[in-house]
Amino acid sequence: MEPFVFTQLAARMVFGTGSLQLVAQEADQLGGTHVMLVHDAMAATAADTVATQLGSRLAVRWDEVAQHVPIELAERARQTATDGAVDLVICIGGGSSTGLAKAIALTHRIPILAVPTTYAGSEQTTIYGLTGERHKQTGKDHAVLPRTVVYDPALTVGLPCQISAASAFNALAHSVEALWATGCNPVTSAIALEGVRLIAHSLPIVVAAPGDLAARGDLLLGAAFSGMALGATAAGLHHKICHVLGGMFNLTHADAHSVVLAHVLAFNAPALPSEMDRLAQALGVPPGDVAGALWDLAVASHVPIKLSDLAGTGGPLQRGDLSLVADAAAAEVSTNPRPVTAADIFGLLEQAYDGLRPTAKTVARSGH
Ligand SMILES: NC(=O)c1ccc[n+]([C@@H]2O[C@H](COP(=O)([O-])OP(=O)(O)OC[C@H]3O[C@@H](n4cnc5c(N)ncnc54)[C@H](O)[C@@H]3O)[C@@H](O)[C@H]2O)c1
Incomplete structure (x- = not known):
């Protein structure tokens, strides 16, 4: 066996049908008091559920996401996070929602709680991507690794x-x-x-x-x-x-x-x-x-x-x-x-x- 080094990324995984109900409780563990809830249009119902759980802890709800995270979109979302004094981002949706949450976490150094609804896997990586003039730039930063990932298979049933x-x-x-x-x-x-x-x-x-x-x-x-x-x-x-x-x-x-x-x-x-x-x-x-x-x-x-x-x-x-x-x-x-x-x-x-x-x-x- 060749010698090797393996670094375990520090993220918590909560997996199971119905685990959407645990999102606010998990958000509490991350100290979220001013939460930004990022989701795509298809995740609106799940986002409604989480918004209800969060109550007054929900500071901003953001439903505009786009593939490959256009820089212009990221900048607007970041400004909104600043205006809302956001201390936690919860993203519900596919890799595009996770990607936007990562763009915010990259500059604001706040934790992400991810609820993936596709199989993109971005919620398990320190990789972020931002797209400008026909060029997608990627990088790695530990700040963008979601600290907690809630996997609820029931959320994927509606995925065409x-x-x-x-x-x-x-x-x-x-x-x-x-x-x-x-x-x-x-x-x-x-x-x-x-x-x-x-x-x-x-x-x-x-x-x-x-x-x-x-x-x-x-x-x-x-x-x-x-x-x-x-x-x-x-x-x-x-x-x-x-x-x-x-x-x-x-x-x-x-x-x-x-x-x-x-x-x-x-x-x-x-x-x-x-x-x-x-x-x-x-x-x-x-x-x-x-x-x-x-x-x-x-x-x-x-x-x-x-x-x-x-x-x-x-x-x-x-x-x-x-x-x-x-x-x-x-x-x-x-x-x-x-x-x-x-x-x-x-x-x-x-x-x-x-x-x-x-x-x-x-x-x-x-x-x-
Ligand atoms: N940084 C990383 O490690 C990493 C890894 C993989 C992918 N990515 C990025 O993720 C993006 C792609 O992610 P994606 O493939 O999940 O696409 P996506 O997030 O754009 O979702 C694809 C489509 O599925 C819809 N959708 C999502 N969940 C649904 C559900 N449960 N039911 C019905 N519709 C649903 C969305 O509204 C969207 O129309 C790309 O930008 C890619 O670069 C990043």
Whole structure:
């Protein structure tokens, strides 16, 4: 066994159906007396419940959130937090709500209590992102790690099937890439593999029966583990590509993950034989074609599999945009299990653009 260092991030997890009822009590433990409640439109009912629990401790309610946290939005929310003398942010919603809470915590150094309603996993990381002129800037700061996370699977039951499945692929990507990302070690790999196992087991059930609360619980726990795995390691090639796609074209974050993951995996697989074996076991698929099996899972889950099907604020992604994405992603990638150039990234993006099933043969053709 190689020597390693693992730092456990200090966050409290409260997990269980109905745990929404415990939010105000958890907020008390964090000393919240002037609470800012951030939520997206879909979480309005859950936010109503929490607002009632908080009573006079609720200082500000904020329901404007946007993907990738535009800086202008963050600045307005921060000013509102200042005006309300806010000492705790509670966020209810997907990664976009958590992201806005993180933007506030970053400047105001106040704790976050997160109540996630998707599988994005941001609530388990010290990573924040802010988007300016077509560029998403990410950084790490312990101040943005939610101090308490309340997971209530009942809140995810209303998440539409396609958003659920794409979001689950976002979570899968965290765990998959954590198996070889900078900072990975036996602890993070154990967490990541359990995340993969839970997601692979529960996702087909959720797709077939979105109201299955037990499967929703397993998927949410798998997503929590995946967020922990991402939070304890570093973003690799796959995440860099997705951040560029999100920052440059404002593509839906989870959709970008569902399209790109299998192609990055196929590219890196030849350099990762033992990781692929363990991944195959966790996914419950035969070894040898893990990337293909992930692509099959994406098809069976009805998530996007073609970049050409994705559109952002400027309309559909064009084939001519791929070289821009490849260059920007290549400039951001510092380590990868095998050497990777902008041309390699362009090759795998082309396959993703056309929605081709990745195979070892395709990788060999597009390689160096
Ligand atoms: N910092 C990190 O560690 C990290 C990790 C993962 C993702 N992210 C960020 O999170 C963002 C994406 O998060 P996301 O994929 O959760 O998207 P999101 O928060 O934008 O939510 C996606 C959609 O689902 C809806 N929704 C959320 N919960 C719902 C529910 N329970 N029922 C019905 N509808 C619901 C939302 O209203 C929205 O329309 C991106 O900006 C991404 O960069 C950050």
